[in-house]
Amino acid sequence: MTSTIEETASAPADVTRGAFDLEWGDLIKTGAILGLGLVFMSLAGMPTGLDGRLLIDPFLSLGYVSLLWLPLIVGWSVANEKVLEGMVATRKSARDVVAGLVVGAIGGAGLSLLIVLIGAFDIRDPLVNWNEKTQAFLSFQRGTGFGVIACIVVSALLAGFGASLHLMPRRVRRAIVSALLAVISVAVFESFLVDVADPLSFLYTKTGGLLPLWAAVVAALALAMTLSGGGERIGQARTNFQELTGPAKTRQNTILIVVSGLALIIIPMITGKITQELLANVGIFLLLALGLNIVVGLAGILDLGYVAFFAVGGYTTAVLTSTNRGPDWPEWFPTLPWWGAFLVTLLMAGLVGLFIGAPVIRMRGDYLAIVTLGFGEIIRILFLSDWLSGYFNGAQGITNIPPADFGIFEVKGTDPRSVFYLVLFFAVISIYVSWRLERSRLGRAWMAVREDESVAEAMGINTVNVKLMAFVVGAVLASFAGAIFSAKVGSIFPTSFLILVSIIILVIVIVGGMGNIVGVIVGSIVLVGVLGGPKQPGLLQEFSEYKLLIYGALLIWMMLQRPEGLVPNARRSRELHQDEFLQDAWLKGKVDDADENGNGADSGTVAPGLAGGAS
Amino acid sequence: MSEATPILEFRDINTHYGAVHILKDVNLAIYPGELVCLLGGNASGKSTTLKTLLGMVTPTTGDVVLDGEVVNRQPTSYRVERGITMVPENRRLFKRLSVLENLQLGAYLRNDKDGIESDLERIYSMFPRVKERLNQRAGTLSGGEQQMVAMGRALMAKPRVLLMDEPSMGLAPSLVQTNFELIQQIHQEGIAIFMVEQNANMALSIADRGWVLQTGRVVLDDSAEALLANPDLRKSYLGEVGGP
Numbered sequence: 001m002t003s004t005i006e007e008t009a010s011a012p013a014d015v016t017r018g019a020f021d022l023e024w025g026d027l028i029k030t031g032a033i034l035g036l037g038l039v040f041m042s043l044a045g046m047p048t049g050l051d052g053r054l055l056i057d058p059f060l061s062l063g064y065v066s067l068l069w070l071p072l073i074v075g076w077s078v079a080n081e082k083v084l085e086g087m088v089a090t091r092k093s094a095r096d097v098v099a100g101l102v103v104g105a106i107g108g109a110g111l112s113l114l115i116v117l118i119g120a121f122d123i124r125d126p127l128v129n130w131n132e133k134t135q136a137f138l139s140f141q142r143g144t145g146f147g148v149i150a151c152i153v154v155s156a157l158l159a160g161f162g163a164s165l166h167l168m169p170r171r172v173r174r175a176i177v178s179a180l181l182a183v184i185s186v187a188v189f190e191s192f193l194v195d196v197a198d199p200l201s202f203l204y205t206k207t208g209g210l211l212p213l214w215a216a217v218v219a220a221l222a223l224a225m226t227l228s229g230g231g232e233r234i235g236q237a238r239t240n241f242q243e244l245t246g247p248a249k250t251r252q253n254t255i256l257i258v259v260s261g262l263a264l265i266i267i268p269m270i271t272g273k274i275t276q277e278l279l280a281n282v283g284i285f286l287l288l289a290l291g292l293n294i295v296v297g298l299a300g301i302l303d304l305g306y307v308a309f310f311a312v313g314g315y316t317t318a319v320l321t322s323t324n325r326g327p328d329w330p331e332w333f334p335t336l337p338w339w340g341a342f343l344v345t346l347l348m349a350g351l352v353g354l355f356i357g358a359p360v361i362r363m364r365g366d367y368l369a370i371v372t373l374g375f376g377e378i379i380r381i382l383f384l385s386d387w388l389s390g391y392f393n394g395a396q397g398i399t400n401i402p403p404a405d406f407g408i409f410e411v412k413g414t415d416p417r418s419v420f421y422l423v424l425f426f427a428v429i430s431i432y433v434s435w436r437l438e439r440s441r442l443g444r445a446w447m448a449v450r451e452d453e454s455v456a457e458a459m460g461i462n463t464v465n466v467k468l469m470a471f472v473v474g475a476v477l478a479s480f481a482g483a484i485f486s487a488k489v490g491s492i493f494p495t496s497f498l499i500l501v502s503i504i505i506l507v508i509v510i511v512g513g514m515g516n517i518v519g520v521i522v523g524s525i526v527l528v529g530v531l532g533g534p535k536q537p538g539l540l541q542e543f544s545e546y547k548l549l550i551y552g553a554l555l556i557w558m559m560l561q562r563p564e565g566l567v568p569n570a571r572r573s574r575e576l577h578q579d580e581f582l583q584d585a586w587l588k589g590k591v592d593d594a595d596e597n598g599n600g601a602d603s604g605t606v607a608p609g610l611a612g613g614a615s
Numbered sequence: 616m617s618e619a620t621p622i623l624e625f626r627d628i629n630t631h632y633g634a635v636h637i638l639k640d641v642n643l644a645i646y647p648g649e650l651v652c653l654l655g656g657n658a659s660g661k662s663t664t665l666k667t668l669l670g671m672v673t674p675t676t677g678d679v680v681l682d683g684e685v686v687n688r689q690p691t692s693y694r695v696e697r698g699i700t701m702v703p704e705n706r707r708l709f710k711r712l713s714v715l716e717n718l719q720l721g722a723y724l725r726n727d728k729d730g731i732e733s734d735l736e737r738i739y740s741m742f743p744r745v746k747e748r749l750n751q752r753a754g755t756l757s758g759g760e761q762q763m764v765a766m767g768r769a770l771m772a773k774p775r776v777l778l779m780d781e782p783s784m785g786l787a788p789s790l791v792q793t794n795f796e797l798i799q800q801i802h803q804e805g806i807a808i809f810m811v812e813q814n815a816n817m818a819l820s821i822a823d824r825g826w827v828l829q830t831g832r833v834v835l836d837d838s839a840e841a842l843l844a845n846p847d848l849r850k851s852y853l854g855e856v857g858g859p
Binding site for chain 1: 692
């Protein structure tokens with residue numbers, strides 16, 4: 001069907017515009033935004049902070065990469081023009097490169113201005129990074145005069161290069177991009193790669209950083225693979241896989257699940273501790289995110305105090321297993337093995353969910369969000385308080401939590417692999433429960449409440465009970481994570497349950513794709529695995545100081561560009577295509593009358609866009 | 616009027632939102648299998664009547680009677696289970712759920728799997744277009760299709776009385792006619808219909824009886840023919856201004 005678009009639209013022939021026939025206003029605006037972005041990043045301290053970490057010894061530091069990707073991307077997007085159906089398409093030409101150069105130069109001028117201003121004024125008081133170090137970094141350590149010019153030139157060249165990517169044949173462009181990405185990933189993930197496979201350490205210098213020779217080899221390999229058509233083959237395989245239907249699809253899915261399950265069991269056996277620890281942390285946050293996904297994603301209850309249930313889980317297990325709990329517990333209060341405490345923890349979390357949920361759940365929308373935010377803090381402050389310090393030791397926390405002993409193996413923090421296997425076990429349970437719930441009558445009721453609470457009520461759904469149920473299920477899933485967390489860390493403090501934890505779990509759910517289990521898994525891997533949790537280092541440990549900055553930027557970008565999350569619901573995207581198809585057909589007058597009437601009458605309420613996201 | 620006992624009845628109903636008096640001594644009765652309509656302008660208490668019938672608003676005085684039983688304190692689910700179902704104003708489908716899920720949610724309180732299956736089939740044969748769109752998000756359907764799904768969703772509850780809130784609201788003029796034909800078709804299957812409308816002309820042309828509600832009070836209660844002929848009604852609702 002799509003091939004007919006060109007025929008009916010009868011697009012005029014492409015035109016080539018002169019190299020200096022530019023939209024100057026737009027370019028200056030984009031350049032100014034680029035400049036502001038560069039100045040902001042410099043003053044936020046990310047480039048100077050990361051300057052010590054060499055990616056390619058001795059040419060390139062992570063500091064420069066963290067700043068200079070910006071002009072490259074902006075240059076690329078300046079030349080990235082959407083071709084509208086039926087409109088005159090402009091052939092990519094030198095003009096686009098010129099546009100890139102101009103934007104890059106204007107952006108770079110922002111940095112030059114910063115170099116000059118740092119020399120002229122001293123406003124270090126509010127801006128910590130307004131100092132000679134930043135100035136020297138931006139001047140490539142060669143004096144301000146050189147720096148002023150270099151910033152403009154380097155930024156212009158990078159943006160121009162970014163723009164020129166559009167002029168290259170597709171395959172060449174892909175090859176260059178993949179070579180760049182390959183070198184940077186191999187360099188950035190140094191500690192991880194060495195941890196996974198120790199022999200790989202020959203690639204790097206002792207102080208960190210890829211050896212130039214090996215950098216070239218990695219780039220060459222990536223180039224060769226893409227140029228020989230590797231990318232297309234992978235893409236083709238993926239499309240083939242996605243287009244499978246019926247029993248073949250089921251078989252493929254089964255194979256996929258079995259293979260990834262085996263991989264998850266085997267990988268921790270062959271890798272070092274860093275990877276195991278990473279996987280364990282991802283797993284703990286995955287458990288939390290799966291629970292919150294039911295509350296927010298399915299039932300649409302915006303719970304901003306979700307960390308409360310994590311805390312209740314952690315503290316209940318701690319109190320029931322530790323020898324160092326508060327002194328005020330009565331004599332008869334038992335000390336249980338981990339699994340015994342775990343069962344009590346589940347019960348406790350469910351009850352707390354019920355008690356917090358019952359008054360809160362009658363509220364709607366914003367009010368509910370604010371109240372849950374309050375409850376999240378109240379729980380933490382109770383654990384911290386002097387009033388209950390006889391039970392929970394206040395800020396000193398509960399220490400001496402013994403490892404979880406299962407006879408055959410012990411789960412303790414010093415052995416992250418054991419933690420990972422325990423987490424994996426519970427993650428499988430949680431995923432299965434979530435998956436079943438989503439397709440159950442209760443799951444449908446949750447979604448109905450999320451979509452339209454009053455209509456759901458009119459259908460006979462007891463909305464209060466159903467929402468309370470979501471709250472309790474979410475609480476119980478969070479307590480899994482809490483119980484494992486206390487056995488893993490061996491001690492537990494109120495500071496482990498800051499509001500930030502709630503927010504990060506929520507970001508995982510939103511970034512991954514709300515109400516979508518695969519999305520939640522991807523979200524935990526990307527955010528906790530790559531960027532790191534609130535206190536847990538991720539793959540990009542160098543960035544841990546700027547983690548929240550990156551989280552925020554990622555969240556904003558997601559809301560603007562992919563509000564449906566990294567992994568949109570398969571069903572949902574299929575429908576979107578259907579929608580687009582209908583629109584095309586309608587444009588071409590190939591839709592029967594009834595449909596046209598309907599569309600005309602209701603075009604206002606049927607938003608084909610992605611109004612999904614936070615509801 | 617039928618001699619049978621009414622399915623649903625209002626006996627001297629008064630309701631309040633806060634201190635504001637909405638319905639004032641309202642008496643209504645819906646008998647099995649009839650098609651009745653409630654007319655009224657904005658803020659006359661039409662929606663409150665529906666909410667009170669369905670149990671989302673509790674009357675301050677008076678009784679809501681379902682099959683001879685006073686159900687003032689019973690929740691919505693109790694009434695839905697006994698065959699009272701609403702098609703909400705503007706259809707209000709669950710837009711991000713599939714058409715099938717919308718239909719299944721209509722049968723939320725039913726446990727008879729076979730009955731649900733056969734009712735689904737019945738709805739597919741009634742609206743073949745709905746069957747084509749089963750796995751599509753309800754929000755992506757056209758207005759007419761959404762109306763079909765909304766009706767289908769209500770029918771999935773196996774209603775004896777269908778409460779319809781402004782069925783012609785927000786529909787293109789050509790669809791209003793189709794929609795009223797649809798209502799008649801459902802009515803012919805023996806389901807009583809209680810329709811709340813501003814479009815008095817259209818509603819009265821298919822209804823057996825009607826009430827006119829004005830600031831919370833029933834001011835007219837008569838057969839549809841009589842109401843259509845009523846000069847006051849013609850003047851205030853049917854937009855006939857002229858004539859001495």
